[in-house]
Amino acid sequence: MFALRFSFSRLLLAALLAAIAARPAHAQKPVRVATRVDSLRAARNAPIVFVPVVFTMVSGKQVRGYVTGYDLFTHDKVMCYELPPNQLPPPPIKEMAVERIKTMVVEGHTLDALSKNGKPLGMLAENMTPAGASKTYGYSITKANMYIPIPLVYGYALIPLGSHDKYFWYVQPAGGPIQEVPRSGKAFAALMATAFADYPELAARVRQQAQDAGYKNMPQLVQEYNAHFAAAK
Incomplete structure (x- = not known):
């Protein structure tokens, strides 16, 4: 009788251990990944x-x-x-x-x-030179440096590889009409020396076509022109 009870106890214990082993371990709750709905909701609720x-x-x-x-x-x-x-x-x-x-x-x-x-x-x-007698306006267009073709099922797509800003300038000398600033050295020097006439030192550098006073230097020239009048106040 004792042996029967012992066997039954062993069977019960084995069954209990098997049941415990069969239970899935408590898994850590996975981190929730933002969904498209979450992104749309965040965008909708973002302050404008x-x-x-x-x-x-x-x-x-x-x-x-x-x-x-x-x-x-x-x-x-x-x-x-x-x-x-x-x-x-x-x-x-x-x-x-x-x-x-x-x-x-x-x-x-x-x-x-x-x-x-x-x-x-x-x-x-x-007007980027508000302190002076002349008016200077500038704008830029972003252009791709080059395109690489990417083949598609039908045809191909051109993907821009790098870009740069191409600047354009207009100037209106005091009492004169607005003109597009030419890129060539002599024409640029003649027009901008007139536009910067109320800052004689800068006008002289432009007229002499100094290395740092050409078309490509327009942003720096405009900054120098404005700084001159700001310092004079």
Whole structure:
């Protein structure tokens, strides 16, 4: 009888141990991975950064609006809102043609509509030499250095490999018409020496076609011109 009980106990213990062994170990709760829904929800709930803008139209009318971003030069059109874009439901975004605008004022910057010989250039740009008698406007276009072809099932795609900014400049000497700044040495020197005439030392370097006073140096020349007038105050 004792042997029977002992055998039964051993069987019971073995069954209990087998049941414990069969139970899955307590696994650590996996880290939750963000889903596309989470990303969309975060984007939807993210605060919208915007700034007020005041347009003076060609007609003379002033129009107030809001932009979520801007450059100090703008081509063709401006995307803006009539109401703050953080409202619910969000207001529709509006497209305003540059040809309708005379000036655009945003965060202390005034962008002028440029025209040459009475013809609009389809561009808003800030005068980068406000302290001097001449006005200098600049803009850049980002261009790819080269493209590499990537074969596809049908045809191929061109992928840009690196990029650079190509700068363009307009200048309006005091009392004169606006002109595109030429890239060639002599023409550049003649025009910009006149534009920088109220800073004789800089004008002389430009006229002499100094190595550091050519077309490629325009950003530095503009900075030097402005620094000269700032120091004179």
